[in-house]
Amino acid sequence: MTFDLLVGQQDAKTRLVRTLTDGRSHAFLITGPDGSGKSTLARAFAQYALCDEPTDRGACGRCNPCVLFEAGTNPDFRLLENTKREKDKNLKVERVRRELSADVDMRPQFSRRKVYVVEADDLNEQGQNTLLKTLEEPPPTVVIVLVARTAASLLPTVLSRVCHVRLRPSPEAEVGQVLEAAGVTGTERIAFLARYAQGIPGVALALARSEDFVQLRDGVFDLLGRLGTATRGExxxxxxxxxxxxxxxxxxxxLLELLASAVRDLLVLSAAGDAGLLIHVDKKDIMERIRPKGDDASRRCQNAATAVETARRGLAASTNFETTVCQLLLQLRKEFSHA
Ligand SMILES: [Zn+2]
Incomplete structure (x- = not known):
């Protein structure tokens, strides 16, 4: 498992490797949204730290620690995370104590180091405090890698002990590479997914595999297409x-997020913007047909965008579903009626 397993994120990879090889820190925190590849990077880095002959690309894949790691049987590696079956939301403190705090003092068996990857979103305050004791005085052979969505859920005392590496949204081309590697086809479809997922490869992949999402999106465009001609009653x-x-x-x-992104694209087209900026590239023909025309086209799209946002906030605050949706539909019809 080399670092290539995660496309891009070169800054993060370089920082992890340099910090470890320079001996500046043995404790790391990798943050990024769901689907950004933080857990994949943490595992590749763990194998790198255990490997006998690592290179800048990552672990060698051939040495004894690597072979054991890839078979899932390297005793110098431990992953602390909640399995889905576990009812507890948090990692049990007792488990942190047993599998980490009490384990770090035992010498590594096959590598120069022992590596612990901890899914820190599963740690409550008590669990973090237990971990802190090890972070304060780690044995020199130990590497600890915390993984979390953001640093916000971690105690300042924990944050002060780790080298924090953030995963950034990936460029569209890199997300496209991930999709192609996973067998997704169609240039326009790939371009759409990469943009809609806002640079998060895992999100783009999940959308590509979701039948529901395809149907939801087609439904949104179908609805938009009928707005201009439908009667109020219909x-x-x-x-x-x-x-x-x-x-x-x-x-x-x-659904509302899709609608908002479609309205946003209609605004791009109505304002004679660059069609290269469209998110729903493959729906351009439909959008050309339904977009408002005339001097006030941009303003109409802007009003529609505001209406979608108002509905979204309203529903989040538990306003009446039917009233909110009907108000939104009427507003959208008003803005797009002369399309
Ligand atoms: Zn190796």
Missing amino acids: LLTDGFAYFNVPGNRKEVDD
Whole structure:
């Protein structure tokens, strides 16, 4: 498992390797949103730290520690995370004590080091305090890698002991590479997924594999396409019915996010913006047909965007579902009616 397993993120990889080889720190925190590849990087770095002959690209994959690591049986490596089956939201303090605090003083068996990867989002304050004792005086052979969505959930005392490495959103081309490697095809589809996922490869992959998402998105464009011609009555029955399908109602956040991104694209087109900036590249023809035309086209799109945002906030604050959705539909119809 080399660092190549995670596409891009060269700054993060270099910083981890340099900090460890220079001996500046033996404790690390890798943060990034879900799907950014932080756990993948943590494992590749763990193998690097255990490997007998690592290079800048990562572990060699051939030495004894590497072979054991890749078989999942290297005793010098420990992963502390909650399995999905565990009812407890947090890692048990007792487990942190047993598998980490009490374990660090035992010598490594096959490598120069022992490496502990801890999913820190699973740690409560007590668990972090237990960990802190080891972070304060780690044996020289020990490397600890914490993984979390953000640093915000960690105690300042823990943060002060770690080298913090942040994963940044990846450029679209890199997300595209990840998608292609996973067998996703179609230039426009890949471009759409990379943009919509805002540079997070795991999100783009999950969307690419989701049938529901494809249907939800087609439904949103279908709805937009009918706005200009639907009567008020049709809109309030058929339009509302689309939002009220049990699956869609449950995923109304995703639905509104899709709608917001489509309205945003309509604004790009109406303001004669660069079509290269579109998110829904493959829906350009539909959008050209439905976008408002005339002097006030941009303002209309802006109003529509505000209406979607108002609905989103309203539903988040538990306003009445039917009232909120119907108000939104009528507002959208008003803005797009002469399209
Ligand atoms: Zn190796």
